[in-house]
Amino acid sequence: MPELRALPILLAILIAAAGFSSRHVSAAELRVVASIKPIHSLVASVMTGVGEPELLLKGASSPHSFNLKPSDARILSKADVVFWVGPDMEVFLTRPLKTLAPSAQIVELSKTPGLTLLPSELERGRSIGEEANHHSHKNIDPHFWLNPDNAKVLVGEIVKQLAMADADNAELFAANGVALIAMLNRLTTELDATLAAVKTVPFIVYHDAFQYFVKRFKLNAAGAIILNPERAPGARKTSRIREKIATGKIRCIFTEPQFNPAIVKSLTNNTNTRVSALDPLGADIPAGPAAYTTLLQNLSRTLVACLKK
Numbered sequence: 001m002p003e004l005r006a007l008p009i010l011l012a013i014l015i016a017a018a019g020f021s022s023r024h025v026s027a028a029e030l031r032v033v034a035s036i037k038p039i040h041s042l043v044a045s046v047m048t049g050v051g052e053p054e055l056l057l058k059g060a061s062s063p064h065s066f067n068l069k070p071s072d073a074r075i076l077s078k079a080d081v082v083f084w085v086g087p088d089m090e091v092f093l094t095r096p097l098k099t100l101a102p103s104a105q106i107v108e109l110s111k112t113p114g115l116t117l118l119p120s121e122l123e124r125g126r127s128i129g130e131e132a133n134h135h136s137h138k139n140i141d142p143h144f145w146l147n148p149d150n151a152k153v154l155v156g157e158i159v160k161q162l163a164m165a166d167a168d169n170a171e172l173f174a175a176n177g178v179a180l181i182a183m184l185n186r187l188t189t190e191l192d193a194t195l196a197a198v199k200t201v202p203f204i205v206y207h208d209a210f211q212y213f214v215k216r217f218k219l220n221a222a223g224a225i226i227l228n229p230e231r232a233p234g235a236r237k238t239s240r241i242r243e244k245i246a247t248g249k250i251r252c253i254f255t256e257p258q259f260n261p262a263i264v265k266s267l268t269n270n271t272n273t274r275v276s277a278l279d280p281l282g283a284d285i286p287a288g289p290a291a292y293t294t295l296l297q298n299l300s301r302t303l304v305a306c307l308k309k
Contacts, residue, residue, distance in 0.1 A: 029080075030050070030051055030080055030081070030165060030166045031054070031078050031079050031080045031081075032047065032051065032053040032054065032079070032080065032081045032082075032083070032162070032165075033053060033054045033055075033056060033075055033076060033079040033081070033082045033083070033104075034053045034054070034055055034056070034082075034083045034084075035056050035057060035063070035082075035083065035084040035085065035089075035090045035093060036055075036056075036057050036063055036084075036085065036089070036090070036281055037055060037057070037058075037281055037282045037283075037285065037287055037291055037295070038145045038146075038280075038281065038282060038291065038292050038295055039083050039084070039085065039109065039145065039154075040053055040055040040083075040287055040291070041282075041287070041288065041289060041290070041291035041292035041293075041295075042145075042151060042154055042155060042158055042180070042292055043083055043158055043162075044287075044288055044289045044291075045155075045176060045180045045289040045292075046155065046158045046159055046162060046173050046176045046177055046180065047162065047173070047176070048176050048289060049172055049176070050166070050169045050172060050173070053083075054075050054079075055287050056068075056072055056075065056076075056093075057090075057281075058287070059283055061258065062258040062259065063085075063089050063090045063091070063092065063281075064089075064091060065091075065092075066090070066092045067092060068092060068093075068096055073096065073100055076096055076097070076100040076101045076104075077100045077101065079101050079104045080104055080105060080165055081104060081105045081107065081161060081162065081165045082097060082101055082104050082105070082106050082107065083107045083109060083158065083161070084097070084106075084107070084108060084109065085108075085109055085110055085142050085144075085145075086108045086109065086110035086111070086142060088110065088139070088140060088142040089110075089142035089143075105161065105164065105165055107157070107158075107161045109154055109157065110140065110142060110144070112153055112154060112156075112157040113153075113157075114153045114156075115144055115150050115153050115154075116144070116147060116149065116150055116212075117140050117141070117144060118140070118141050118144075118211055118212060118215070119139060119140065119141065120139040120140060120141040120208055141208060141209075141211060141212070143209045143210070143211075143212055143280055144212055145212075145292075146209075146210060146212040146213040146216075146280060146296070146299075147212035147213065147215070147216040148184050148187055148188045148191070148216070148296060149188070149216060150212065151184055151292065152181050152184050152185075155177045155180050155181055155184070156177065158177070159173045159174050159176075159177040183293065187293055187296060187297075190297075191217060191296060191297070191300050192217065194300045194301070194304060195217045195219065195300055195303065195304065197304065197308065198219070198303060198304050198307040198308060199217070199218055199219055199220065200220050201220055201251050201252075201307040201308075202220045202221075202222045202249065202250050202251060203219075203220065203221060203222065203250060203251055203252040203253065203254060203303075203306070203307060204221070204222050204223055204224070204225065204241075204244070204245070204250055204252075204253045204254070205221060205223075205224050205225070205253075205254045205278065206224065206225050206226065206253070206254060206255050206256050206259060206264060207224055207225065207226045207256065207259065208224045208226075209224075209256065209280045210254075210278060210280065210299075213296075213299060219303070222244065222250060223244065225241060225253075225263065225264070225267075238263070238266075238267070241267055242267055245267060245268070245271055245273050246271070250273050251273065251274065251306070251307050252273065252274045252275070252276055252306040252307055253267065253268060253273055253274070253275050253276075254275075254276055254277060254278040254302075254303075254306070255275060255276070255277045255278075256277060256278060256279060256280065257277055257279050257283045257284075258279075258281065258283070274306050276302055276305070276306040277302070278299055278302055278303070279295075279298070279299075280295075280299075281295075282294065282295040282298070285298070
């Protein structure tokens with residue numbers, strides 16, 4: 001179980017905390033940066049009582065196409081620790097981390113041991129109307145935070161990395177981590193109950209971002225319109241998607257606030273298929289410790305509202 005993999009790390013830090021004789025920086029000076037809101041929320045929860053991390057990507061911007069502002073560059077240049085998913089998600093950070101934060105402790109969370117990682121293709125290895133790419137299994141879907149079991153594993157890594165940067169607060173980080181994992185267990189139980197009534201109802205998502213949530217809660221996602229959010233589907237694929245909608249009795253198509261839903265509107269004209277929005281990043285959710293819980297609760301409620309009869 002993911003929580004069992006994370007807890008030994010937290011307990012080891014608690015036991016070893018008294019043995020740390022120094023730290024990299026004082027707690028008052030510790031500057032922590034997180035790239036996207038879900039990761040920022042987990043980090044903020046672990047840092048409760050010590051400090052608050054900075055968030056880079058705010059609002060409805062996409063991490064696939066975001067451009068750093070001068071204020072963001074200044075934040076990075078002063079960072080002691082930076083948490084990010086990795087180059088498959090925050091493309092905009094790949095070079096700046098090397099040039100602006102060369103001495104910072106960079107934590108690429110996609111490399112966390114114990115994560116359940118999935119190929120980037122949603123469901124049958126391809127988007128609707130697209131032939132399978134037999135080499136694409138090498139491409140990992142970076143939206144792994146949408147599985148709360150993965151979030152528990154991330155908590156252990158966040159605790160470990162923060163304890164390395166600020167040893168005097170290692171015990172508090174670990175205690176916060178234990179409390180956060182307990183909260184994630186309660187959240188998972190809640191989501192299982194909320195989604196139970198719509199597990200078999202078919203739906204389509206705009207792009208390949210939700211399979212961690214879909215597979216964890218055993219939902220019936222029939223496919224994605226696109227795999228690459230920067231490339232619109234061609235005429236042939238669009239035709240196949242319309243056929244899928246007509247013959248597959250798709251109850252809903254879900255857009256995302258980070259992308260233009262115009263193609264979805266055209267696909268659902270003169271059909272009974274509903275359109276709603278799922279947000280994997282929590283664009284409208286206030287940043288902070290509660291954001292991760294709110295994000296997954298919102299996904300669950302939106303799915304139920306659209307998929308129910």
